[in-house]
Amino acid sequence: DTGVSQDPRHKITKRGQNVTFRCDPISEHNRLYWYRQTLGQGPEFLTYFQNEAQLEKSRLLSDRFSAERPKGSFSTLEIQRTEQGDSAMYLCASRKGPRSPLHFGNGTRLTVT
């Protein structure tokens, strides 16, 4: 169990640019989540995958956000035309079964200037 891995750890980008983050879940976990966390707040749900199927998307996820999990293993989260309000920590998590806890990566901190 090597844990959930996220890359990059930090990303600074200019407003209007596109960014892509990667998440590698724990290998036997077929359920994968993306959350967003801003300073002083708890994580907010963005989207959920079971294997390669994206089963739920939050209304927080505007059309500028897209997530994929093409082979049911790693996942990517892309933000197009970034805005300053997108600055946050983006957390990926995975879990094995219906009663299992989420295991989180260390996150990608995005700063939009």
Added chain:
Amino acid sequence: AQSVAQPEDQVNVAEGNPLTVKCTYSVSGNPYLFWYVQYPNRGLQFLLKYITGDNLVKGSYGFEAEFNKSQTSFHLKKPSALVSDSALYFCAVRDPNDYKLSFGAGTTVTVRA
């Protein structure tokens, strides 16, 4: 809809004293409840969970939590706090019929030597 309330933004205790972090929840069915801890610039680490069974659950690092259905509470406790317990603590709830885990806003715990 499911939600979590952590009524205290901050909890301050002296090392060696008991620590309690409060959590109440709202969910339509029987809840799955979790506690996580977060250190600066890191992801969330799982501490313990309640799914079913004994109302008192024990977790990592000497923490425990008591599920109280009538009060819809799931308070986190540690009999003797350590300075190293200083961190941000999140309570979370999931309806078994839902995919996503909903988090509270977090409680910052400071344990003074």
